[in-house]
Amino acid sequence: MSRIWESLFSKNGLAAKQIAEELIPIEEGGRIPRVEDFVKKLSLGRGTVQGALKVLENLHAVELESRGHLGTFMIKKDTHLLKEIAGVGELIGAMPLPYSRLYEGLATGLIEISEQMLNRINLAYMRGAKQRIEGLKSRRYDFIVLSQLAAEEAMLKDDQLEIIVNFGPRTYVTAHKIFLADSAYNKIENGMRVGIDYTSLDQSKITLLQCKDIDVEYVSLNYMQLYESLLNGSIDAAVWNADEARAKAFKQVEFTTEDARSNALKASTAVILIEKERHSVRDYLMWLDKEKIIAIQELVVNHQKIPYY
Missing domain, CATH: 3.40.190.10 (Periplasmic binding protein-like II)
Incomplete structure (x- = not known):
């Protein structure tokens, strides 16, 4: 891509890098800002802006069409080329x-x-x-x-983290449910062996909330081991993702405590977490x-x- 960088060393070329970034969001067929708009926003001279637009056209990053008093329109653009010119990373x-x-x-x-x-x-x-x-x-x-539940747990431990996008319930998983190895049972009962993955913020917290007042034996497992452990009978119950294709092999029941239900809803919600x-x-x-x-x-x-x- 040496042809790009060679043409961008001039005054107009440097301006073209700035203008390329402004043009990336504009869809083909859309009107681009006026020359005066670029002059004001980027603190460039009118002639420099016009020269920069010509550089972008010569590089085949954009194809523009002037329509008189209606303005100038984006007929065609090469988004990847515009990003490379603008120096935009991923x-x-x-x-x-x-x-x-x-x-x-x-x-x-x-x-x-x-x-x-x-x-x-x-x-x-x-x-x-x-x-x-x-x-x-x-x-x-x-x-x-990650899930809203896991994100909120992380933010309690580190106030420099924040949720920036919340996609709403059932965008992370459809639901978590209680899976029982023996279909004769309808809930987790005293004496049962319950699988728990302490490395999973969602699974472990919901499990502990569901079993809070029940005398159970917790069996520490990796989340991916829950299926086999239910299948071979080494555990009697586990909180698991209902979206799992293998989930149909076991009886599924709902949570019986309000804390488990409310946290399971948060665990079904996808969010984006960043550093503040x-x-x-x-x-x-x-x-x-x-x-x-x-x-x-x-x-x-x-x-x-x-x-x-």
Whole structure:
């Protein structure tokens, strides 16, 4: 791409980098700001703005059409080229492994909507909210996706974290429920062995709230071991994600305590968590069209859209 950088060393070229960033959000067919608007906002000379727009056209980053008093319109644009000229980087986020349609849909929505904006989102996938929180605080990630319940627990321990986007109930998981190895039972009872994953903020908290006044034996397991442990009878019950394809193998019952129910609802809600001091990340994420992301997620869940992430 040396042709780009060679043409951007001039005065007009430097201005073109600024103007390229302003043009990225404008859709093809839309009207671009007037020359006077660029002059005022970017503190550039009129001739410099006109020269910068010509640089962008010569690089085939944009194709513009003047329509007299109606203004100048974006006929065609190369978004990736505009971003390279503007020197815009990509944001990196982390979310759960996409083993469910809800996760696949959320990832697809985040990536698809971000491609229409200034910074494209890249996603990493990893199991465990605690690990994602550690990655956020060590700056491996600009933001993370987790449940509202896990995010609120993290914010209690670190007041420099904040939720910046809340996607609403049943956008993270459809529901958590109690899974029973023996279908003869209708609830968790005294003496039962209950699987618990202490590394999972959601699963462990809901489990402890549900079993608060019940005399049970807690069996420490990895979340991915719950299915086999229920199947082979080494545990009698576990709180588990109802979206799991294997969930139908066991009897599912609802929570019996209000605390467990209310926290399970928070655990079903997807949110985006950032560090408060990352102002540029906050500003970007605030521009995400949440409703469009949710709509894309629903299309993926209903098998009306092929997921990509």
